[in-house]
Amino acid sequence: MIFQRIAELFERWIDPLADHTPERPPEKLVPFLWYFLRQAKWPFFAMLIVGGGVAIMESAAFWFMGVLIDILDGTPREAGWSGLMAEYGWVLIGMAFAMVVVRVGLTTLQMLIEEQTIVPGFNNLVRWQSYRYVARQSLDFFQNDFAGRIVTKVTAAGQSIGDLMSSLLQVVWFMAIYAISTMALVAALDWRLAALIALWIAIFAVLARFFVPRIRENARELAEANSMMSGRMVDSFSNILTLKLFGSDEGNDGYMRGGFERLIARVKAFTRLITGVRASLSLLSGVMITAIAALSVHLWFSSDISSGDVAFTLGLSLRLSMLLGRLMMQLNGIMRAIGTIQNSAELIAQPIGLVDKPDAVPLVLRNPAIRFDNVSFGYDGGKGVIRDFSLDVRAGEKVGIVGRSGAGKSTLVNLLLRFYDVDGGRILIDGQNIADVTQESLRAGIGMVTQDTGLLHRPIRDNIRFGNEDAGDDMLWEAVERAEADSFIADLADLRGRKGLDAYVGERGVKLSGGQRQRIAISRVMLKDAPILVLDEATSALDSEVEAAIQANLMKLMEGKTVLAIAHRLSTIAALDRLIVMDKGRIVEEGTHEALIEKGGLYASLWARQSGGFLPELDDGE
Template structure:
C-alpha cells in the first residue's frame, strides 16, 4: 500500500512553460498543482478525523451522564450496543482515518513535493547562463536550491497537515459548545480572540527574525563553501584560521539566532498563559452552570477534556504558524535569486542546429559584459568549414569571450553569429553545444566516475569506445591505477570535487578523451594541452592532429608552437582582430604575432 501511495504522483513531470514565480504564494501554487488530487484527499481525511475527535469529547460528557444515571446492573442491558459501537469507532475508524491522513501527507505528498520542487528548481538553475553562475558562489546557489525546497515543502506540509486539521477541530469545538449551551461559546470565543491577538503580535516579529536568520545563515554557508574550496589560500593567508571576516559572519548569525529564539520564548510563554485562561474560563463557567442546574455533570467533564485538548492543539497550531512563517521567510530570502528569469533562452521557434560542414561566421559582434570596455568590439570573422584557426592575444584580448559567444554561454550585445548560415539564436542551445566539443585550460571534472566524465554522463556507451578515447588522449596509462576512497578502481573510480584527486595533466587528458569520444564537427581547444608535460603532449599530438583532420577547429594557445601549424592565425588585441594569416605570413609582416613569437620563453608568451 505504501508503495502505491508513493506512486500517486510523478515528481519528474515536464517543466512548467514559464519561469518560476518570484512571489511566495504563486510559487507554491505552481509547485503544488501536480499534487492537487493528493491534497484534496488529505483535506477530506483531516475533516473526518477532526469530526471524530470532537465527537469523542462530546461523547465523553454523555458517558459521564449515562454512568451517573444508570446502575451497574442495568448498564450493559440498556447501553451495551451503544458502547460496542463507540468502541468500534474508537478502535477501528479513528486509527484508519489517522493512518490514511498520515500516509497521504507523509508518503504521497511530502516526498513527491520535495523531489518535484527540487528537480524543477535544479532544471531551472541549470538553464541559467554561465555568466549568471559567475555572479554568485556555487555552494551558496546549491544551498539556496535545497533550502528553498525545504521551506516550500515545509510551508505546504504545515498548511495541509496541521493548519487544516487544527482549524477544523477548533470550528468543531466551537460548534459543540454552542450546541450544548450558547453561553459556553463565550469563554471559547474570548480565548480565540486573545489567541489571534497574540498571533498578530508575535508572528510578524517571528517572520522578520526568521528572515534575518535565514539571510545570515545563507551568507555563512557561502563563506564556508568559499573557504573550504580555497583552503590552500586560507592556509597561506596572514590570518590563517583566525579570519576576521569569518568571525563577523558567525557573529551575525549568532545575533540573528538569539533574536529568533527570544521571539519563540515569547510565543511559548504566551501560549501557557492562554491555556490557563481557557481551562479556568471554560471549566469554571461549566461548573457555574451545573450549580444552577442549567448544565449536566457530563458537560463539566466534556469542558475539562475539551479545554485540555484545545490547549495542546493551540500550542501545536502556534508552533505550526511560526514554522509556516519561518518557511515563508526562507522562501522570500531565496526566491529572488533562484527564480530569476533565464538570461539566455531558446526562441519559441528554435530548431535543432543542422551541420553541413561547420562553417562559423561572426558579423560585427560586440560584447562588453555590460561595461564600456573589455570583451569584443565589432569583430568580423569568417571560418570556412573544416578550417583550423589559432587565436592569439595577451590576457584580456577577448579570446575566451569569442569562444563563449559561439557556445552561447553569453548572448552577444550586438552583431550575429552563424554556423552553416544558421543564426545560433535561432537554434536550441542543446543542439548547438552538442555539435561543439570543448577542451578548456581549467579541465574541471564532476565528482563521478572516470567513465562518466569521459562520456559526459551519457549512458549505454560501450566501454570499448571509452577506453579507445582514453588511449587517444594518452590517459590509458594512469586510469587503471586509480582507486577512490570507497575502493572503486580504474574507470569506475570517482575523481572527487572538480577532479581534485587527479593532477592537472590527468584532468586535461580525461577532458581530451571526452572530446575524442563525442566526435563533434566543431572542436574548441582553449589551452587544451597547457597542463601536460612535454612527453604527454607529444604522445597525443599525433592523435590530436588525426581528430582535427575533418573538423572546424578553434584553438587558443599561449604556447605558440602548438598552433603554428594551423591553417590560420587570428590575433586579437583589445577586443579587435588586428592580424589574420598563416604563421609564416604573420612572421613576415612583423606585427604583434611576430613580436610575441620573438619574445617567447620556453614556448610561452612573455608577460609584456
C-alpha cells in the same frame, strides 16, 4: 506484506520525476506555491478531508468522556457490566467503534498520505522541477553566486513547501475544525460557555495578527542568513587547497565568523519574538481556563449542566489550550517555511538570462565555416572586451588565436558557444546565425577542451562518455588511448576499491593531477568527434613529454574539422593554417607563423619575448 502493498499504492500517487517541460515558476509567494500544489491537488484535498475528520473525532472523544461519566453517575455499582450493557450497550459499542475503528482508520490514512505520498512524492517533485529549471540558467547566473547557496535554496524549496502544507492541513485546518466542533458541542450545553471559548479564540487571533507578520519577516531574513552561511562554508570547503596554500586559519575563520555573527543576530531576533509569543499565550490560556472552570462550577451548582458536562467542558478547554499553543508554535514553523520559500522563489523564479528564441531551430552542419561579423561585446554592459571584431574561418581551416592575457581570446570562444549574447554584430556557423538556433544543438556541434578542466565526482567512464552517451567501451577506450590516458587510468583505484574506468575522481577531479584531468578532457572531445573543435590552452597542464605525445593525436583529431585554438605557448599552434593576433578586443595581425615573424610586428615581438612558452599579461581583464 499487506502494509507494504498499501504503502506502495500511496507512494505511486505522485510521480516526482514525471515528464514536465522546464518552465519559469511565478516569483510571488502564493502563485509560486500554487504552481507546484496544482500538480498534487488531489492528495492535498484528501489531506484536507481526512484532517477534518481527525479533528472531529478528537472533539468527539471528549464528548464520549462526558457521556460515559453521566452514564456511570446514573448506574448503581451493583448492576455490574451486565446491567450497564443491558441499559447502554449499543451506545458504548458505538463509542468504542468510533474510537478504535473510525479514529484509528482516519489517523492511519492521514499518515499514509503525508509520509508515503507528500514526503517522497511532492517534496521531490518541487526539487526536481526547480533543479531542471535552474540548471538551464545562463553561465553568468552561476558565476555570480555561491554554488552552495544555490543548492541550499533549490533543495530547501521542496522541503519547505511540503512542511508548510502539512502544517496548514494538519495543524491549522485541524485547529479550525476542532475549535468549531468545540464551540458547537459546548453551545449545546450553555451559550455562556461557548461565548467564553469564542472570546478566547478571538484574543488568540489578535495576538496572531500582531506576531505573525513580524515572525514572517524575521523568518525570511533568517533563511537568507542561513543560505549565505551555507554558501560561504561550501565555498571554503570547495577551495580548501587554495586556503591551505595561501590563506591562514585565522583569516579564514574571520571570514566565516562574519557569516556566523550575521546568522546568530538573526536567530536572536527571531527567538525574542518566539519568547514573546509563548509568554502571551501562557497568560491567555491561564486566564481563560480559570474563567471556564469557574463558570462550569457555577452552572453545575445551579443544575444547568451535569458532572459529565463539567468534565467534558474542562477536558475540551485543556485540549484547546494545548492546541492553541501548538498552533502558535506551528505558526513559527509555518513562517519559517514561508520565509524559506520566499527566499528560494526569489532565486528559482529568476528569468533565464539567455534563452532560445521561440522559433529557434536545430543547427544543421554541412559546411562548418565560422564567421564573426562586426561583433562587439562587454560584460554586464561595461567596457567593450570585443570591439568591431570580424573574422571568417573556412570549413576545415585551422586557426590559432594569439594575444596577451586580457586581449579577449576566451571571451571570443564564450560568444561562439553562446554563453553570452553579443552586444552588436552576429556570429554565423555554416551561414546560420547562432542566435537563431537552439543552444543544445549549437554546443553539440562543437568540441572543446578548456584550460581549467572540471570533472564531476563520477566514474571516469561517465566523465568521458559525456562526449557521446551512446558510445560503447571499445569506442571509449580508443578515445582514451588516442589521448594517451590509458597509461594512468588502468592503475587508478578509489577508496571503495573501484578501479580503472569505474574509479571516482573526486570533486572537480581533485584526485587526479592537472595533466591527467586534461587528458580525460581530451578523451571526451575525441569521443564526441564534433565537426568544430575549440582548444583553449588544451595542453597547458601537460608536461613536455606528454604534450608531445598528445600533440600528434590532436593533429589527427583536427583533420577534416574547423579548428579554433587558443594558446599562450605559441609553439603549440605555430603549424596551424593561419594565426590571428588579438589586442584589446581587435585583430591586429593575421597570417601564417612564418609570415608574421617576417612582418616583425606584435606576434614577432611576442615570439621573441617568450620564455618557457608564455606571454606577459595585460592590465585589462577579459
